[in-house]
Amino acid sequence: MTVSIAVAKETAAGEKRVAMVPKVAAKLTKLDVTLTVAQGAGEGSRIPDESYDEPVLLSGQTDEIYTANVVLAVNAPEVEQINKMKKGSVLISFVQGHNNPDVVEALQNNGITCFAMELIPRISRAQSMDALSSQANAAGYKAALIAANALERFLPMLTTAAGTIRPAKVLVIGAGVAGLQAIATAGRLGAKVYGYDVRTDTKEQVESLGAEFLVAKGVKAEAEGGYARELTDDEKAQQQQMLVDNMADADAVITTAAVPGKPAPRIVSQAMVEAMKPGAVLVDLAAAGGGNCELTKPDEIVTHGSVTIHGPSNVPSLLAEHASEMYAQNVLNFLQLIVVEEEGQDDVKPGEKKHKLAFDWDDEILAKSVLTRDGELVNETVKAALGAASEARDVEKKA
Template structure:
């Protein structure tokens, strides 16, 4: 079976879906690997790095023509689909619930498509979960970006000129990104607090040395491993419980996303106006509308002295590590789907069933 790796074309994207190390592992399993020329350069992988382990470096058109499987990180676009052939298998993050036109276009090509963001949150799928591997880096980089943008340092520091008190960090959402943000801020010496709709995250938060701000939640808290959208009543209770910490925070990191839905508003403009002058908000949910009401994607908004940075950040900014992790997820996923280099199409199996969005031109999931 032949695997084609396409160069990412989205503006600002520096990752590649396969690293040389994982390409070598595929080849050792009997796969052929075709890499679009210069696909890995922004992740510090030279064409020769792939060529030296037995992969073929080809022009874009050749990769499309020769491959049985086409790999990308971001959704396939119109230019990609012009080159897709009947029967090819497309694997990427398709965001199919909010990207219906793309799914219909793939179906019209009589192709097959797996969506990596539809991976079920079950223990045996953890090593295939690209959302977790990439969000882990996002949480780390959010704190590093926040530290750069702040006018204070994180740790307690005692000097001859006086004592510097530690910065206060507040994290909304204790998922993969939130946990890494907590851990990173603690390592840098900050006093950290966190809140989440899921009460089961309290123990995880406290295990990292942070304080968990509990908010009473009478409804179902999570679904399929993801936090559910909060009720209006919960949102109001959360504001009341968190406001004191929010208004004292030097850095706030928001990470709350709901698959296929607009991100919930956790910080209103009125709350921003009551925050400390010089405080920084890093909103990781900006691509889905933002957790902060004043956030704008890829922009810095200054409101009453508070700096609000809306971003998806991180995986792209640490592209070498992000590509390494993504590639390992892809390897585990394809090995799971195939046997002796042939797809099994086991639709009774949960991972296959949940991620297979289009099969031979027929849309399975909407």
């Protein structure tokens, strides 16, 4: 039986991405699958329905989309939509199960095998499927542009007849994928860029992009031989004070620190914001997780004193075209692990071979990215997070 795959239209407010773009869809259909795209699914990414060429099918029937063997989405569908899915079918999307207990429960109740894109392990073999990284690249790039646009100053050094304008100072906190992309983009725009991360082993990556890695005076980030080492409590205190001092001197600060499955770490206090120079800008990429800054409000622009704080919660959607393209390729690469050739086709030409859904649970990528399976929540991290949240609610009720 041919595997049926359907692409859902996103329903989350402000979401412009789509899980499959035309050029990647053309590759997917070569796997002997039936691919159906919901009508209007690509509108937010400026992809009209007619851009999907045959043999891709278009459907305006929601039931037809959610009864496919495999449903692809950027964000997890709503409970009502999950309830339309067939038992044993597959959902591939971002889920953020720790924040969506109702969705997880619906997946369990309906016997859906759900692979959460945010759970894909960060191992070499899974790099081409790492949607967190691909979307973080988009977020970091856009964050630098948001900061540049919000500043009422030039970023690069300019020599004019009216005199020389010194380059703006941009401080990026967090040297993960998003942070490194923000550093690179701000540098290309001509700013003087500084990078900070509690993981001192990121120093080389930050400096390779032309930025200065911030380390408190007297604190050495490396042990003998150039390897990173753990900082002492005193050194950590020096680092924090160094961060405060550099924030006060920065024109723009971009924060990118996030911990999967947990609230974003609070790094920037109100006092630190109040110490920033007049007209400075802070862009908080961790807004959706509660924010790295205690003054951040998701999807709002807050003015505190003379400092402007931006808290966009879905930055990749602001670059919907390329963010969708990268995500679709991540999904295609993942699908090739579960849409496999049927046995006994040695004499059949490659383009004519039949495929089926199959799961090798000994494969680290599948084993770690599966969220629900056979009616059970199988990811221990999400299970623990939901359990802790449930206990906290019980305590509040008793109080």
